[in-house]
Amino acid sequence: MKKIILLVFTISSVLACKDFTESKLTNGTNVHREVNGSQEILGDHSTINSGNFNIDKLILNIGLNVVHPSTVNLAAKLEKLDSTIKLYCDVVKSSAENAVIKEALQTSWKESMEAYHYLEAFKFGPIMHNGEEIGLAIYSWPLLNACRVELEIAKNTGKAEYQLKSGVNLKGLGALETILFTASGKHNCASTPDFLQNWLASSEKQRHLDQCHYMLLVSQDLGLQASALKKKWDPKFGNLTLSLIKGQNLQKKLSVVNEISNSIFYVEKIIKDQKVGAPSGMINCQFNSCPEKSEHLIAQFSIEAIIQNLNGFKDIFNGIDKQTGINGFGLDDYLENQGHPQVAKDLNTALNQALKSFEKHRGKKSLFELAQAVDKAQCLASTSEERLEEICSLYADLRALTTILKNDYVLALRDIQAPKDSQGDMD
Numbered sequence: 001m002k003k004i005i006l007l008v009f010t011i012s013s014v015l016a017c018k019d020f021t022e023s024k025l026t027n028g029t030n031v032h033r034e035v036n037g038s039q040e041i042l043g044d045h046s047t048i049n050s051g052n053f054n055i056d057k058l059i060l061n062i063g064l065n066v067v068h069p070s071t072v073n074l075a076a077k078l079e080k081l082d083s084t085i086k087l088y089c090d091v092v093k094s095s096a097e098n099a100v101i102k103e104a105l106q107t108s109w110k111e112s113m114e115a116y117h118y119l120e121a122f123k124f125g126p127i128m129h130n131g132e133e134i135g136l137a138i139y140s141w142p143l144l145n146a147c148r149v150e151l152e153i154a155k156n157t158g159k160a161e162y163q164l165k166s167g168v169n170l171k172g173l174g175a176l177e178t179i180l181f182t183a184s185g186k187h188n189c190a191s192t193p194d195f196l197q198n199w200l201a202s203s204e205k206q207r208h209l210d211q212c213h214y215m216l217l218v219s220q221d222l223g224l225q226a227s228a229l230k231k232k233w234d235p236k237f238g239n240l241t242l243s244l245i246k247g248q249n250l251q252k253k254l255s256v257v258n259e260i261s262n263s264i265f266y267v268e269k270i271i272k273d274q275k276v277g278a279p280s281g282m283i284n285c286q287f288n289s290c291p292e293k294s295e296h297l298i299a300q301f302s303i304e305a306i307i308q309n310l311n312g313f314k315d316i317f318n319g320i321d322k323q324t325g326i327n328g329f330g331l332d333d334y335l336e337n338q339g340h341p342q343v344a345k346d347l348n349t350a351l352n353q354a355l356k357s358f359e360k361h362r363g364k365k366s367l368f369e370l371a372q373a374v375d376k377a378q379c380l381a382s383t384s385e386e387r388l389e390e391i392c393s394l395y396a397d398l399r400a401l402t403t404i405l406k407n408d409y410v411l412a413l414r415d416i417q418a419p420k421d422s423q424g425d426m427d
Helices: 002-024 054-096 097-118 125-138 146-155 172-181 194-201 204-233 250-263 265-280 301-320 331-337 341-359 375-383 390-412
Strands: none
Touching: 002 125, 002 146, 002 204, 002 390, 054 097, 054 172, 054 250, 054 301, 054 331, 097 172, 097 301, 125 172, 125 375, 146 172, 146 204, 194 204, 250 301, 250 331, 265 301, 265 390, 301 331, 341 390, 375 390
16 A cells, blocks of 8 residues: 555656656757757857748748657657556556556546647658658557457467557557556457457456556557657757758748648648548538547547647647747748738637637537537538537538638748648638
């Protein structure tokens, strides 16, 4: 009992220290960084968010003050999650599962998940390389398969030498969701093969030990992926941001801005259509609604996921440093420089409205719950003002944002282009 109390105290101490450390990770405009032991001078960009707008300042601010800090934050959250898993598993080895520590572990998972969903809103660069190798290894929805995770654990019960397989739906934060939020003794498979039934019938301690072994493997892999991503953007290691402008001609720099711009269309095809449109019944659903298509079905964390997606969209669009709140050069400034400040204003207005709507449901109801028993006629008649079916109104809130994005925003672009499948589409 004393050991459990000590471990609970240790968890609290570790989490508190981590939070303090994370608050020191960035100082706004990241100037004169040490790069591989030498001072990398940015010339007239040493204060990258002052003076007149130019493409170099846009790229530097987004890379140094938005993307890099978000990769640092993700790595820190995953490190904290790993520490909490180890503490939890120490308790499992010595005694029964402890509810307080399990709750701390679930909270740490949620913090890690939020860090990823923020970054998910602007996936460009290394996270997308090699067929999105790093991104999918960290989180692979909608490719997740909770049953496969459970079958892997069950068929390898007691095998200390077992190693994690490479399939993206067998690892990452999605695999941890399955383990951490599925009730003890329950499973997510449509049928129950004998070896799974036998595993479910084994002692609770044995099941927890098997799950711990699997979670530790998953957590180790997550740490490697996050570390690799962080180093790519870190001015002290890969220093990708500076390489995007140093010695590059205008066309090369514009292609970088184009990649950043294209990344924000995630809000259309994924957030609007897949995360909300499918469960609401508005997109790719043969019934009045399809709640089973909601994200985070097991943890019921879908609303929080979208809020972080939208926060990520907001910060990359406006060039906001999340740690300091400094509003630097972003895509909104690019629009203003092109003579379209109203488009930027309209986008931010629609974005803030969508955020406000989703925030009302934080911690109250998930999209799965909102998608239950949807009346199709009421859904089709729902708007941002007439909220007859709330999930359908949330879809309308997102559609108001993406309509501006696919039309006014696309038309305002002069030197770059939007994704071909997102130009002028009025769905």
